[in-house]
Amino acid sequence: MLSNGNVAVAIVQCQVMVVQDKYFNEIFCISHPRRRDRYLDVHTYTPFGGRIFLSSPVPHARIAPSDILTIFPPTDKVNVPEEGILELPQQAFSEFTELNFRHQKRCESMWNAWASSH
Numbered sequence: 242m243l244s245n246g247n248v249a250v251a252i253v254q255c256q257v258m259v260v261q262d263k264y265f266n267e268i269f270c271i272s273h274p275r276r277r278d279r280y281l282d283v284h285t286y287t288p289f290g291g292r293i294f295l296s297s298p299v300p301h302a303r304i305a306p307s308d309i310l311t312i313f314p315p316t317d318k319v320n321v322p323e324e325g326i327l328e329l330p331q332q333a334f335s336e337f338t339e340l341n342f343r344h345q346k347r348c349e350s351m352w353n354a355w356a357s358s359h
Contacts, residue, residue: 248319248327249312250340251283253302255348257310257341259286259294259327260302280305286327292334296325310340 251260260283280303286294313319313333320328329337 247312247315248317248329248333250310250337251304252308252310252344253283253285253304256287257337257344258297259288259329259337260284260304260309261286261327281309288337289326292329292331294327294329300325311336 248259248261251258253260262281262283282301282303284300285297285302287297289295313329313336317330317333319330319333322328
């Protein structure tokens with residue numbers, strides 16, 4: 242499945258997830274016509290433990306390009322022990338963890354602001 246595309250971190254259904262799509266680099270290339278696509282069809286993976294991610298219960302999603310938080314470079318070798326399982330390299334996992342932490346803090350901050358106003 243990894244041959245289908247690059248790996249990235251994105252917001253899917255209000256959660257930070259690892260996603261995979263074969264057009265990430267093409268969409269963000271200025272000269273490529275796909276850059277105007279309104280949505281991306283991606284495969285979604287949820288954290289399982291450590292650097293391991295499993296295919297999510299709903300493994301396909303359609304997201305806006307603006308939902309992508311980062312795209313891992315092709316030099317980051319993502320291990321695929323079995324179909325539906327990804328193992329991120331340590332640096333990519335650290336980046337995922339940081340982005341997930343920031344998203345969680347942002348959600349908590351919005352909740353606290355709402356709760357204090359009501």
